[in-house]
Amino acid sequence: MRSSEPPPPRRQAIGVRASLALLVVGCIVPMAAVAGFLIVDFYTRERAQLLASTVGQARAIMAAVDAGFRSTEAALQALSTSHQLERGDLAGFHARAVEAQRQMEADGVILIDAGGNLLMSTRRAYGEPLPKLGPTPLLKRILATGRPGVSNLFPAPVGGQLMYTIGVPVRRDGAIAMSLNATASPVQLAALLAARKLPDSWRTAIIDGSGKIAARSHDIARFAGRPTTPALLRQLELADEGGFETTTLDGIPVYTVYSRSPDSRWSVALGIPLDELTAGLRRSLAWLIAVTLAALALGLALAWRIGGGIARSVRALAGPAAAVASGEVPAIPPLALREANELGLALQQAGATVRTAQAERRESEQQLALAAEAARMGIWVRDLVRERVWVSASWRELFGFRPDEPVSVETLLQRVHPDDSAAVRRVLEQAARGERYEIEYRIEPPQGGLCWVASRGSCEAGSDGVPRLVRGVALDITQRKLAELEMQQKQREVTHLARVATLGELSGALAHELNQPLTAILSNAQAAQRFLRHSTPDLLEVDAILADIVAEDQRAGEIIRRLRRLFDKREAPRQPVDVNQVVIGVLRLLRNDLLSHGVALSSVLGAGGAHVLADSVQLQQVLINLLMNACDAMALTEAGGKAIGVRTALDDDGWVRIIIADCGSGIPAAALEQVFAPFYSTKESGMGLGLSICRGIVSAHGGQLWAESNPDRGASFHVRLPLAGAEAAVGQGAPA
Template identity: 55%
Template sequence: MRLAMHADLSNAPGVRVRLAALVLGSVLPLAAIGVFLIENLYATERRQLIDDTRARVRAITAALDREFDSTIVALQALGTSRMLEVGDLAGFHTRAHSALANMRADSIVLVGTDGALLMSTRRPFGQALPKLRSTPLLRRILASGQPGVSDLFIGPLSGDYIYSMGVPIRQGGSIVMTLNATATHAQLAQVLKVQGLPVNWRAALVDRNGLVAARSHAIEKFLAKEIPPALKARLAAHSEDAVESRTLDGIRVYTVFSRSASSGWSAIVGIPLDELTQGLYRSLRWLIAATVGALGIGLALAWRIGGQIASSVQALVEPAHALGQQARLAIPPLYFREANALGTALTRAGQDLHGARAARRESEERLALAASAARLGIWVRDLDSGALWTSPDWRVLFAFDPAHEVGIDDFMRRIHADDRAGVQAILAQALTTRQRYETEYRIELPDGNLRWIGSQGNVETDASGKARLLRGVSFDISTRRRSELDIEQMRKEVTHLARVALMGELTGAMAHELNQPLTSILSNAQAALRYLRQQPPRLDQVHAILADIVSEDERAGQIIERLRRLFDKRETLPQPVAIDTLVAEVAHLLRNDLINHGVILALDLGAGAAVVDADKVQLQQVLINLLINACDAMAERGKDDSLVLLRSAFGPERTVLLSVCDSGAGIAPAAMAQLFTPFFTTKASGMGLGLSICRNIAQAHGGRLWAENNAGPGATFYLSLPLRAPLP
């Protein structure tokens, strides 16, 4: 896995590449933001320009309407001439010539309702004039009775494209003729010129048929030419609009138009798209140039700085290897303060590591010497592979050959068969709980001898909490265990001697107790003999006497058996003992002795069915000692019919409490502290071992024995024992 990781790292991009990516990641988003801002600004400026152009087009349309209206007003004023009413067309011809000087027109004509030219300022009066072949304006005026403006047409007299404005002339309430003024595109050129449009823009005035009547560029070429069909259809559908199109000379423009509601003529302004977008493209070119420049400078700096960083880092690689190999570090001056700081830190780390390694070697040597001196065997078990490493002292301790490869099964087979399951359980529990453990067990050496081993260890886990190693030490505790066994044997001997001493104190009472059944047996035997001598023998009486003899014999046997158990030297195993039954047996056993001492024994049995796991004989020994001591304490006081209270009750935390309360002189404060000390006694003929043995017995059963003076006369001894654990 580590090799794979190193392989992946070897394919990782270098510092230069990452710095270049950083430059790209910094500059390109800024460039994108710049493009967005420029396009947004362009869109705003474009909308503003188009809105301004709409206003200009409306202004051109309004100027065109004023041009038409001013001529129409002049014609209406001229049409009121008296000469027309009286039919003086010659005089009106002269009047029209005079009025033409103040009008923006080329000629003034009178047109009859049949389309005949009645008069024209282009010809002397009386000269023959042609009849108009097409008279759409005349028809509109006759139909509406209102003035109007014609579309472009070829003048019959001039032969050029002209347009006319006409007003109706009425006589007697009827239209008898129209008074018209004609003009050429030159008159309309002034309408476009005064708007001051940019030179490259295209502007035009078109009639209702979509023919060009005036144009800002090349009017001679495009006069009376029809605008593109798409634009013409747009003009027919909308009074105002803006659309991309092409001019008649093929220039792509953004066209804005407005149609006059009165004349039906339209003003058209085309903004060349190249001019419209040249600001955007110019800004974008500058932005691209700036971005490329920034990228070039940034990448160059990134490449240079990345090279310096890479060389600084590379310069630290060899010192890092030398640090691991404990070699001398040689770090050259580096480009960056941080790299120099890292180099200084590596140098200090090398010095610290050298000192730590020296300290570790010294510690390991001390530990090895200490372990060797204490004959400690060290072992480590790898839980993943199952391999077991052991120190030389451990092999000596377990009598394994130094060249022999030891496994966990070899170790387990060396443990004594009776202890093997317990050791396995302790190791399994340590692996489960991850807690430190301590245990003692026996091993069987190849020569057949036994050796006691003490072992301590703990489980080591990885970062995820999984158990990886089991590490511990083992040491020889045979000498200590033999000493403990010897001490235990001596304790048993002393306990037995104490019971024998008790037997001496109880001999008189036991003799008196045995005397009763023996006397009864003798009397019954003598009576049986008398009944047998009678003729005939009274066998029915003999049968009853023999039954009494058997009963008294069993009674004597029970007395002897209780004594035998009490003073038997053999070791007994713990067994369930009913506390109140035990108290009753001890009271029965000491009944005669207590009577001889003049002591009344009162029982207060409150433990009910309380049961403890105990050596019954040893607990009997404790209670007998405490009762005899109570009798002696009251005998010293010289009080007749003294009372001893033997009580059983449940104690706290699943315990049973036995107490022996006397009414003697109590325990002196000086004696209280040494009461349970071996060989300490207040009796003239005492050994000083009774209470000491009783406390040892109590502690061996997991209990406690102590004494307290009563509030009144006497003292009380307390024995606390743990109750038997309930069955699962």
């Protein structure tokens, strides 16, 4: 019977075409992503280089503006040393200033005293009235620092056009007496920006120290003199150079870089439109997306076509593969793929192999069925999932089931002997949990009689590890069990004969032991007769004599009962027995015989309260045999040197031990195990069965019997038995 375990449910699998499509997408998309990353990385670095270059251009423009300021300052400082000005000849100095103005990038030269009064202006003829000046921040700075400077933009006193001045101090007697300034319009700065030839789309501006626009590349008329963007003003407060994204005053998103002069505190700002910065990146990414989509379309088309060919080949092989399972050799047409043709050839070879294997299996099953039938071996399988039982014809014949009669666990247990039913049920439950089993039990077939059956089997688990099938065989062992029972009966008879023979050897000692209470009874009875002949008998004394007679009679009765138990052929049931009490009883029985042989007997009973589950008569037989052998082993030992020691002790692992040691000639090391073999004896008149029977009795009690040579002389025999609780645990199991 085969396992009927249902196959696990299968989820919907992905097709070949879809798999190839995923492969194409999985190859192209990561490559496109990497390419996009490289493009963005290249753009980022190019942008960083462009911005760094732009910062350098802003720095260069600011340097050119500062150079113009310094050139004008140098000309003014040279002019301030003229002799006319030193002598106070303002008319002569005016003429000299007009001549010097032609060499400077300035609209005029003016002279202002420390009080802020205009003393001279080349924009007016000498002697003409001069306008009154307003606030002069540059003059205050020059007076405070004593250094030249550049003013911010301011409207001219006459005309109101925007202008700025460059001033130098004029000293008299070590003190600043006047300020000599050159005035200029922002038009000259606009010419400087135009000379840089920057891209037309860029926004460029020169900003004075207060943040007002002095010159601009676009719409100068609209934005001249106006404050620059708040964002740029904030950046100028944080650092003299930098870059940031912002929007210009005319609303164009730009990336602005700026540079500020540490001397004049004027600044240059360059704005690059963001569209211009990202145009190259957008073009590259657009090309990348287009190429990626084209590659995906081409790859998916190829995947669809190739996947179709593979799918058709696989479908063409599905039918032949199913035919192989039934042992057929399928015919397979030529396929589009070489590997599919190779697989088709392999399927044909597999079909031939399966056909051969099925034929061999059928032959093997027939041979197995014949062998099982010849051996009267029944086969059975229990399906734990469906709770069904399948049995072979031989099994039905063995258990007495008709061919059409249903079989279940309960109907099987009904055929089992009542004494074995619980054990069989327990074994079947263990098998259902996945354990192997082996058991011998009795059945009562419907046709009558009693049969012994040996059954063994194992459990088969499913893929989830849960037991699903229990397979087993059953064999009729009735003849073997009858032979075993007959052999056990023979062994019991031999054991009984050995016991009787041993008691025969002890007959003298037993007669002596029995004679003592009989003699005491006789003496007490005669004494009672004498007391009763008196005219006034002493009844108290007679009562005491009668009590002694009763005690001695009980003593003699106990001796006779012990002898009767030893002679009894019946097997007594095992029950808890006190080990020390058994030893004491045997020593009392043998004491006189041992004394008559000159043997000194000593005992150390350390196993107090230890009980074993045993047949006390068989246990006494073992100890009597061992003590008699110990006595015989000292036959050649000199008088006074004969001694036997008997000791009991508890082991740590739940066992009790009885040791009988003698002082005889000992046992050779090679014969320590051989002495227990049947018919092996070192005595001339011995049969060689005593120790063999003793070991058999001890083994039947779940114990051990072995011999050891003593360190000095003689030998020791060890009887090791499990304690009553431990023995029950050791003996628990299936019935034999």
